[in-house]
Amino acid sequence: MKRQGIIIGVLQVVTLVAFFMLWEWAAVARAVDPIFIGQPTRIFDFLYESIFVTGSLFKDTAWTLGETAVAFVLGSATGIAFGLLFVVWPPVERFFNPLFAGLNALPRIALAPLFLLWFGLGAPSKIALGFSLTFFIVLSSTVAGARSVDPDWLILSRMLGASRAAMFWKVTLVSAVPTIFSGLRLGLIYALLGVIGGEIIAGRHGLGQQLTYLAGTFNTNGVFAVLFFLSILGVTLTWVMGGIENYLLRWR
Amino acid sequence: MSTITVRNVTHVFPGGVLAVSDATIEIRAGEFVSIVGPSGCGKTTVLNLVAGLVDLQQGKIDVAGKPPRAGRGDVAYMLARDCLFPWRTALANVMLGGEYRGVPKSDREARARLFLNKVGLSGFEHSYPKALSHGMRQRVALARTFSLHSPVLLMDEPFGALDAQTKLQLEDVLLDLWTAEQRTVAFITHDLNEAVTLSDRVIVMSARPGRILADIPIDLPRPRSVRALQKDARYHEIYAEVWSWLEQSLLQAHMI
Ligand SMILES: Nc1ncnc2c1ncn2[C@@H]1O[C@H](COP(=O)(O)OP(=O)(O)O)[C@@H](O)[C@H]1O
Ligand SMILES: [Mg+2]
Numbered sequence: 001m002k003r004q005g006i007i008i009g010v011l012q013v014v015t016l017v018a019f020f021m022l023w024e025w026a027a028v029a030r031a032v033d034p035i036f037i038g039q040p041t042r043i044f045d046f047l048y049e050s051i052f053v054t055g056s057l058f059k060d061t062a063w064t065l066g067e068t069a070v071a072f073v074l075g076s077a078t079g080i081a082f083g084l085l086f087v088v089w090p091p092v093e094r095f096f097n098p099l100f101a102g103l104n105a106l107p108r109i110a111l112a113p114l115f116l117l118w119f120g121l122g123a124p125s126k127i128a129l130g131f132s133l134t135f136f137i138v139l140s141s142t143v144a145g146a147r148s149v150d151p152d153w154l155i156l157s158r159m160l161g162a163s164r165a166a167m168f169w170k171v172t173l174v175s176a177v178p179t180i181f182s183g184l185r186l187g188l189i190y191a192l193l194g195v196i197g198g199e200i201i202a203g204r205h206g207l208g209q210q211l212t213y214l215a216g217t218f219n220t221n222g223v224f225a226v227l228f229f230l231s232i233l234g235v236t237l238t239w240v241m242g243g244i245e246n247y248l249l250r251w252r
Numbered sequence: 253m254s255t256i257t258v259r260n261v262t263h264v265f266p267g268g269v270l271a272v273s274d275a276t277i278e279i280r281a282g283e284f285v286s287i288v289g290p291s292g293c294g295k296t297t298v299l300n301l302v303a304g305l306v307d308l309q310q311g312k313i314d315v316a317g318k319p320p321r322a323g324r325g326d327v328a329y330m331l332a333r334d335c336l337f338p339w340r341t342a343l344a345n346v347m348l349g350g351e352y353r354g355v356p357k358s359d360r361e362a363r364a365r366l367f368l369n370k371v372g373l374s375g376f377e378h379s380y381p382k383a384l385s386h387g388m389r390q391r392v393a394l395a396r397t398f399s400l401h402s403p404v405l406l407m408d409e410p411f412g413a414l415d416a417q418t419k420l421q422l423e424d425v426l427l428d429l430w431t432a433e434q435r436t437v438a439f440i441t442h443d444l445n446e447a448v449t450l451s452d453r454v455i456v457m458s459a460r461p462g463r464i465l466a467d468i469p470i471d472l473p474r475p476r477s478v479r480a481l482q483k484d485a486r487y488h489e490i491y492a493e494v495w496s497w498l499e500q501s502l503l504q505a506h507m508i
Binding site: 155156159251 | 328337
């Protein structure tokens with residue numbers, strides 16, 4: 001299987017190089033107007049400049065990541081807290097269910113104008129949007145995880161003399177951690193989505209705002225550069241989460 | 253004076269399933285008693301009533317002088333599934349009972365190590381369940397069950413999910429532990445060999461609704477060895493007697 005891996009790797013590199021060469025050619029030969037597709041070498045120049053020369057990309061990245069982090073932490077903490085409350089005390093879930101179902105069904109980006117009105121152009125409106133996405137994802141994974149606890153584990157714990165609190169913290173909650181984590185992984189990506197979306201709609205800082213600005217000035221190379229950068233950012237975030245998860249869940 | 257007394261117990265599940273009918277069982281202190289019977293005859297129900305996991309409806313149950321209650325310290329419980337927590341090492345799994353009961357860490361750890369050693373798992377203290385075979389996992393469960401100071405053990409087909417050879421090994425481990433510790437054991441099984449090998453008495457239940465059909469003393473000398481018994485004439489005689497009762501019960505239920 002190692003040989004297959006090498007072949008696939010080589011094919012991937014060849015395809016990628018061919019793709020970029022075709023792209024470059026199309027732009028240089030004006031087969032397609034570069035205003036629409038940019039030009040790979042210039043995209044690279046833009047990335048290089050804004051990372052290593054002016055460092056302007058870092059400032060926007062710091063804003064976006066900061067907002068994402070706050071949205072993610074608040075959203076997942078509240079999501080986990082509500083999820084556990086729902087599991088421990090089902091009437092609370094019945095009470096909140098219609099409200100949450102309605103909110104969750106709402107395309108969240110539609111809330112952006114309202115959040116701008118409430119929280120202004122700055123970071124809080126972006127955080128609110130990220131939060132509104134992360135919260136529901138983490139909430140539902142927490143509930144699903146805690147509900148799927150193996151009943152035999154609880155019976156055994158009862159026979160071993162566990163208090164109800166011990167059963168909750170040491171069995172129900174711990175057994176839900178893998179499911180909660182898959183929610184957190186998704187929740188992080190959605191926090192980023194909410195924040196970027198908010199920045200695109202209106203804002204003064206951040207990668208989303210950069211995208212709007214670059215597109216508005218027809219700087220297609222810049223747009224592509226930011227998109228590449230965002231994709232790398234997303235992959236890195238997922239990778240870091242995966243690392244934490246693998247460490248915490250090394251018993252799996 | 254019996255340690256476990258089940259007197260005229262009848263149990264009906266919601267929906268009207270009569271699971272146990274007028275069952276009476278007495279188990280003396282230090283006695284190892286197996287309960288056999290066709291699948292679905294109410295063995296688990298009887299055990300769960302004694303464990304206090306199912307509420308008593310009719311009749312009387314007394315465990316060490318008290319009514320049953322789940323979680324009392326003097327009763328341990330073991331299932332066919334090992335029920336190990338996958339996020340805990342073997343050692344931490346054995347320590348679970350002590351942890352729930354607030355036993356100081358050094359005490360419960362020492363005891364857990366001792367019992368892991370007794371079931372032949374020294375060196376696996378820090379292994380996670382995923383790294384252990386079925387047999388090893390059930391050994392950990394045995395250690396967890398015995399490491400509590402509980403004089404009463406309730407076991408519901410604890411080796412029911414193991415292959416034949418692993419089962420023989422674990423029966424030996426159980427015999428050794430029981431001989432050293434003298435606990436009172438109620439042991440459910442559908443395996444007659446196992447019942448005869450391990451027990452002082454075998455109780456045969458009828459098909460549902462479970463009644464007590466026969467109560468057969470196993471007068472094989474102790475200490476016993478699983479392997480030696482396979483060649484013992486008396487063992488096969490007793491086996492034949494227990495089988496004839498079970499056969500009757502199965503025929504009644506049109507299960508054979
Ligand atoms: N919680 C329950 N609700 C309804 N019926 C049950 C329940 N538990 C067991 N039964 C029924 O009671 C009978 C006895 O079950 P059980 O005690 O588990 O039998 P055994 O352990 O001998 O196989 C079976 O017919 C089973 O279907
Ligand atoms: Mg059963």
